[in-house]
Amino acid sequence: MSPQPKFVIKNLSFYYGGKRAIHDLSLDIAANEILSVIGPANSGVTTLLRALNRLGDLVPGARMEGEILMDGKSVYDPDVSVTELRRKIGMVFEVPTPLPMSIFDNVAYGPRLIGKANGKSVAESVERVLRKAALWDDVKDRLKTPAMSLSGGQQQRLCFARVLALDPEVVLLDRPCSGLDPISTAKIEESLSQLKEQYTIVVAPHNVQQAARISDRVAFMLTGSLIEENRNVEIFSRPKDQRTSDYVTGRFG
Amino acid sequence: MRISPRAGERIVKVLIWAAAMLVMAVLVFIVAYILAKGLHVIDWRFLASAPSNMGRSGGISTTIIGTLMVTVTAVVIAAPLGIGTAFYLAEYTRENFVTKIIRFSAESLAGIPSIVYGLFGLIFFVVYLDMRWSVLSGGLTLALMILPTVIRTSEEAIKAVPYIYREVSFSLGATKWQTIIKAVFPSALRGIANGILLSVGRCIAETAAVILTAGSTLRMPTSLFSPTRTMAVHFYILAREGISMENAYGTAALLIILIFLINVVANTLINRFVAKSR
Ligand SMILES: Nc1ncnc2c1ncn2[C@@H]1O[C@H](COP(=O)(O)OP(=O)(O)OP(=O)(O)O)[C@@H](O)[C@H]1O
Ligand SMILES: [Mg+2]
Numbered sequence: 001m002s003p004q005p006k007f008v009i010k011n012l013s014f015y016y017g018g019k020r021a022i023h024d025l026s027l028d029i030a031a032n033e034i035l036s037v038i039g040p041a042n043s044g045v046t047t048l049l050r051a052l053n054r055l056g057d058l059v060p061g062a063r064m065e066g067e068i069l070m071d072g073k074s075v076y077d078p079d080v081s082v083t084e085l086r087r088k089i090g091m092v093f094e095v096p097t098p099l100p101m102s103i104f105d106n107v108a109y110g111p112r113l114i115g116k117a118n119g120k121s122v123a124e125s126v127e128r129v130l131r132k133a134a135l136w137d138d139v140k141d142r143l144k145t146p147a148m149s150l151s152g153g154q155q156q157r158l159c160f161a162r163v164l165a166l167d168p169e170v171v172l173l174d175r176p177c178s179g180l181d182p183i184s185t186a187k188i189e190e191s192l193s194q195l196k197e198q199y200t201i202v203v204a205p206h207n208v209q210q211a212a213r214i215s216d217r218v219a220f221m222l223t224g225s226l227i228e229e230n231r232n233v234e235i236f237s238r239p240k241d242q243r244t245s246d247y248v249t250g251r252f253g
Numbered sequence: 254m255r256i257s258p259r260a261g262e263r264i265v266k267v268l269i270w271a272a273a274m275l276v277m278a279v280l281v282f283i284v285a286y287i288l289a290k291g292l293h294v295i296d297w298r299f300l301a302s303a304p305s306n307m308g309r310s311g312g313i314s315t316t317i318i319g320t321l322m323v324t325v326t327a328v329v330i331a332a333p334l335g336i337g338t339a340f341y342l343a344e345y346t347r348e349n350f351v352t353k354i355i356r357f358s359a360e361s362l363a364g365i366p367s368i369v370y371g372l373f374g375l376i377f378f379v380v381y382l383d384m385r386w387s388v389l390s391g392g393l394t395l396a397l398m399i400l401p402t403v404i405r406t407s408e409e410a411i412k413a414v415p416y417i418y419r420e421v422s423f424s425l426g427a428t429k430w431q432t433i434i435k436a437v438f439p440s441a442l443r444g445i446a447n448g449i450l451l452s453v454g455r456c457i458a459e460t461a462a463v464i465l466t467a468g469s470t471l472r473m474p475t476s477l478f479s480p481t482r483t484m485a486v487h488f489y490i491l492a493r494e495g496i497s498m499e500n501a502y503g504t505a506a507l508l509i510i511l512i513f514l515i516n517v518v519a520n521t522l523i524n525r526f527v528a529k530s531r
Binding site: 087090099100109166 | 419421426427431439440
């Protein structure tokens, strides 16, 4: 494990109004690894992911306690720009979310926000990230067509490419494969394992098997608390906590 | 006697169909009647020459220009104000006292008869601000009249844009303003444009409010400060004073054609834009 973790989360609690969704959670996330955060419904997995890129800020009445450090610096530090932070921490949502514009414009959305609009270099980086997301061959002849015309799996790979176009350091994926066909799922999983050299990846897998396939480390959450975090093999072969063991063996979920 | 569900279904279907047909029939009848009475009056000379002898003879060119000037003035003023207000209400504030006041005012204003706007325009723009009967007075008055509609339809269109588009845009590093311009506005455009179109129609068709604020002269308007007579007012005066039913129907037919044309052209433009941004 690399010396300095990408994220250090210290005593994080997250509230929606009066309701607590995360309870005193501490966790280090190493750089260039794939961390899966697993847990049954309403464990707070999505809330945790959205706290990292400060998307949780947008929810009216939401409140956070504790600290999240990225590269040693609080994400709430006054001289951290939230737009810059979000560019460094890309996010793929649970449902495919193409914006109502062309395939090309979707991918170029992020780069254009910071004025990287000159034709050739944008076109090149669009191609590069579409290749990384295993979508280039599907769409290279119809970049100008609406993104909505793609299949669900293609849309999700497009969203993945759109995040890669930000040239992020971290990629968050919230159940990116729920509702996708097996082929798209396999393609996304494959690109993930290739990409961890470059990125830190935090994923909420859509089931325990997926977590076992793709992750270096696994964190198990239950009703807002972190129960256990460990290397992939440890979690699945020698869980320390009975609840982890029950969950990964499918006794509840 | 009891009716079987299947029979009930059929009866309801027939009733609904009949209602729709009735509405269609009334509409078609009105349009057909006016076009039948007025279409033959319309030719190039009618469009291009000024009215003479109170409108008994000659064309209606000055009233066409007057209508366009007043309507454009109203829309140019009301559209940015109304769309801006709608974005403020929908994106920049939570529900609070101020938004409630704004929304309540807009809703109340929407229910006021147009003649009341005319009276207000007469007292405030024409007399108090000394803008006289003019294109500007008329345009400002109509702007006030359509503002509530523009606000409400725009706000609805903005709120109909899925919330996730905003989240996606933010998650890609956009600022609030970038999100509004690049992700929300294009998706809301069709709804916003529909509200504006509706308002254009109302401006073109308005009589009471314009007759009190823009006047009813038949001279060609040459600036924002000239008085003018719109087509709807012209039609009203021709019919009301019994000057020329013939020319009144001609004017009415042209009004219908104009509104139809504006709708077709605007929809084509919007479709093209939306197709490009989709
Ligand atoms: N925007 C919100 N407003 C209020 N409560 C919320 C909001 N989002 C989540 N919650 C609540 O916070 C808790 C954790 O939700 P979260 O979505 O983080 O869980 P999750 O582990 O991602 O669940 P799921 O398996 O359903 O995706 C839940 O009880 C949920 O009801
Ligand atoms: Mg979730």
